[in-house]
Amino acid sequence: MSGRVKGFRFAGVHGGVKKGDALDMGLIAAEQPVTAAGVFTMNRVRAAPVVISERRLLGGSCQAVLVNSGNANACTGRQGREAALALTRATAAVLGVPQALVVPASTGVIGVQLPGEKMMAAIAPLVDDLSEAGAARFSRAIMTTDRGPKVARAEVKVGWTKCHILGVAKGAGMIHPNMATTLGFVTTDISINRTTLRRMLVRAAEQTFNRVTVDGDTSTNDSIYALASGAATERPVVEKSAAGGKFADALTEVLETLAKKIVADGEGAEHLVRIEVQGAKSDGDAVQIARTIASSQLVKTALHGCDPNWGRILAAAGRSGAGFNPDHVSVKIGQVSIFEDGVPVMTAKTEAKAASAMKRREYAINVVVGRGRGLGHYWTCDLGHEYVRINADYRT
Amino acid sequence: MSGRVKGFRFAGVHGGVKKGDALDMGLIAAEQPVTAAGVFTMNRVRAAPVVISERRLLGGSCQAVLVNSGNANACTGRQGREAALALTRATAAVLGVPQALVVPASTGVIGVQLPGEKMMAAIAPLVDDLSEAGAARFSRAIMTTDRGPKVARAEVKVGWTKCHILGVAKGAGMIHPNMATTLGFVTTDISINRTTLRRMLVRAAEQTFNRVTVDGDTSTNDSIYALASGAATERPVVEKSAAGGKFADALTEVLETLAKKIVADGEGAEHLVRIEVQGAKSDGDAVQIARTIASSQLVKTALHGCDPNWGRILAAAGRSGAGFNPDHVSVKIGQVSIFEDGVPVMTAKTEAKAASAMKRREYAINVVVGRGRGLGHYWTCDLGHEYVRINADYRT
Structure with missing residues (x-):
């Protein structure tokens, strides 16, 4: 039972959104209202569940998350909003909790109405499926074209008590735009107040989910939810304590693992590459340069x-908008130095070495842009034929 | 002789930068110093010829442009700067004009030193090759992986006199990053002062060259030069006159034709697509939305x-940073309406119609984002297997 997050149950069933009998509806339910926080897409075009969830989480409390894959419920107008509201209302009724404590999340094709009746009929079986060991089924139920489920765990000791964090995610940005969106769900049995949880979630997401790109497209549904039951500890961890620091690190680690899994699962991707920028005037500049390189086609x-x-790396850095002196730039691929202080140092031998480093499944490209203290990174993947095949040949 | 631009001669020879015997050095020379203006890449990493040309054009006057393809002379440090200076010095000597009136431009592989000696030996033959009918050879000499030369012409009547504009360009943004960059050269025999020419060039470039994308990568060498000999007319055209207006329109038309040829020649591109945005709060917002849609992978x-x-179109518009209400968005592909006031209206029939419109070599996508007066467009092309093949399999 080790690794279970106390206070939560998980479920996954086939509700008829996807074809065949694949799991497509998931539920996380807590024994009682828990501390909750969310971060949501910055896209102006936002799916109905994003708008509803953000509003319901304002109070910092939640008891259940209802998720479906196969349909993003985005660009579906009033009918889409009403369908999402009706489904959370039904879930709340079966669970016997207030409707305002159930938040919805959707992922899948954009612009198609949810199959509301089928899904409504699946609510009762979904609640029946809830179990403490249900995370595996939940993680499969939220998948769209993911190669496999994405789960990450961590443990944090608060005093003598072992607390748990479990993260589940799907997709990557808009790599699967018709099977749209990234969703992430983190549950923990630590005790924490809502302001602290929200602040730590925002900071961890900024360092992880906001540092990955597959194709630069921000989706209409991107959301990360964090729920803390407090079932393992009594006293809330506070920010500037040893336990608070350890929890923040563990939360970041869980999100980092999920974010990397998402990029590695980019459609057709064969390489997971960390773009590491040093020596910029500020961390913001470094991230901006890393982002531009990571997004360059x-x-x-x-x-x-x-x-x-x-x-290509230099040309991308140069158009990032961040200031630096090209004569102070150095670039390493893996451990191989190929550009130093503004001048290429690549020989046939180092080129072969660098090319060989690039054959690895995972590696880093290190770019020093000056003598400043600014540091930043971004995770990206390669763009190959498989990406074009999947995204060009896909029919709406 | 119709269409010739009075006061200019053009040349193109093989100077040994490219392999084989392809033309790789071009020259435009005027009989006497002419009014000149330039617009240059915003990339912080700038090739040596860009830096030199920009400085030399500050005075608004110029007598010759020396261009080479096959090597961008970018990221080449002090040696690259000295090579560019030496080549313009030699050209100036052979032409018998002041060195400061000769501007250099380069396009091709980044980070490799120019073959200076070979090029130096080609300066005399290049000057010998100058002729009024030499634009065809010049246009081929500046090509890198372009499918063919890119030339556009226009005529403007000033009083009873017919004046001419001739534009020549190559490449597209950084579609050919190792064969890098867009270069554009416009010559005209109209008489115009430098401030007016510069203002009209900046405005025309903003409406044309700055409204195209192939892969979103701004190069280290992008430059457009405009030279006006005044050989056809005596009195300079002024901005707020009938002739001034006609000249500005014709200049924009020439750059528009060249810019469209550049996108249509995007590596592997099969479709030239105009993204047209209406109803935004401002023209700036409309262009920003069009740019984001046009650049979305x-x-x-x-x-x-x-x-x-x-x-995908809506999701891209939503992340553009421009404000709009998704419920007021409508989208047409060709003449086919597929999304109206925030709701999809696509049936199997309209989908087939839209897909058929998309098979055309050139078409428009019209996006209305509200009721504002903001208008803007961008030209883009498709991203296919051929692009990946060329850019992935290319070795530095």
């Missing part, structure tokens, strides 16, 4: 071809 | 697959 196709094409 | 792969995937 030309860099990503070069990653696919295992081509140590530093010219 | 997911939209571009859908264009490749002829998939009327409005969900």
Whole structure:
């Protein structure tokens, strides 16, 4: 039973959103109202469940999360909003909890109405399926075109008590735009107040989920939820304590693991690459440079071809908007130095070495842009034929 | 002789930068110093010729432009700067004009030093090759992986006199990053002062070259030069006159034709698509939305697959940073309405119609985002397997 998060049960059933009999509805339910926080997409076009969840989480409390895959309930107008409200109302009724404590999340095709009746009929079986060991089924129920479920765990000791964190996620940005969106769900049995939880979630997401790109497209449904039952500990952890620090680190680690799994699962991706920028004027500048390199179509196709094409890396950095002196730039791929103080140092031998480093499943590209203290990174993947095949040949 | 631009001669020779015997050095020379203006890349990493040209054009006057393809002379440090200076010095000597009136431009692989000696030996033959009919050879000499030369012409009547504009360009943004960059050269025999020419060039470039994307990567070498000999007319055209207006329109038309040729020639591109945005709060917002849609990897792969995937279009618009109400959005592909006032209106029949419109070589996608007066457009192309093949398999 080790690793279970006390106070939560999970479920996953087939509700008829996806074809066949794949799991497509998931539920997380707590024994009693728990501390809750969420971070949501910055896209102006927001799915109905995003709008509803954000409003319901304002109070910092929640008792259940109802998720479906196969349909994003985005761009569905009033009918979509009403369907999401009706489904959470039904879930609340079967669970016997207030409707305002049930939040919805959806992922899948954009612009198609939810199959409301089928889903309504699946609410009772879904609640029946709830169990403490149900996280595996839940993690499969939220998948769209993911290669597999994405789960991460961590433990934190508060005094003598072992507390648990369990994170489950799906997708990556808008890599699967018709099977849209990233969703992340973190449960923990630590005790924490809502302001602290929210602050730690925002900070951890900024360092992890906000540092990955597959194709630069922000979806209409991106959401991360964090729920803390407090079932393992009595006293809430506070921010500037040893336990608080350990919890924040563990939360970041869980989200980092999930975020990396998401990029590694980018459609057709063969390489997971960390773009590491140092020496910028500020951390913000460093992240901006890392983001621009990580999002460059030309860099990503070069990653696919295992081509140590530093010219593309420099050109992307140069258009990032961040200030730096090109004469102070150095670039390493893996451990191989290919550009130093503004001048290429690549010989046939180092090129072969760099190309070989790029054949690895996971590696880093290190870019030093000056002598400043700014640090930042981004995770990206390569852009290959498989990506084009999946995204061009997909029919709405 | 119709269409010739009085006061200019053009040349193109093989100087040994490219392999084989392809033309790789071009020259434009004027009989006497002419009014000149330039617009240059915003990339912080700038090639040596960009830095030199910008400084030399500050005076608003110029007599020759020396161009090479096959090597961008970017990221080449002090040696690259000295090579560019030496080449313009030699050209100036052979032409018998002041060195400061010769501006350099380069396009091609980044980070490799120019073959200076070979190029130096080609300066005399290049000057010998100058002729009034040499624009065709010049246009081929500046090509890198372009499918063909890109030339556009226009005529403007000033009083009873016919004046000419000739534009020549190559490449597209950073579609060919190792064969990098867009270069554009406009010559005209109209008489105009430098401030007016510069203002009109900036405005025309903003409406044309700054409204195209192939892969979102701004190069280290992008430059457009405009040279006006005044050989056809005596009195300078002024901005707020009939002739001034006609010249500004013709200049924009020439740059528009070149810019469209550049996108249509995007590596592997099969479709040239105009993203047209209306109803935004301002023109700036409209352009920002159009740019984000035009640059979206997911939209571009859908264009490749002829998939009327409005969900991706909306999601891209939503992350553009411009404000709009998703409930007021309508989308048309070609003439086919697929999304109206925030709700999809696509049936099997309209989807088939839209997909069929997308099979055309050139078409428009019209996005209305509200009731504002803001208008803007962007030209883009599809992202297909050929793009990945060329850019992944290319070795530095």
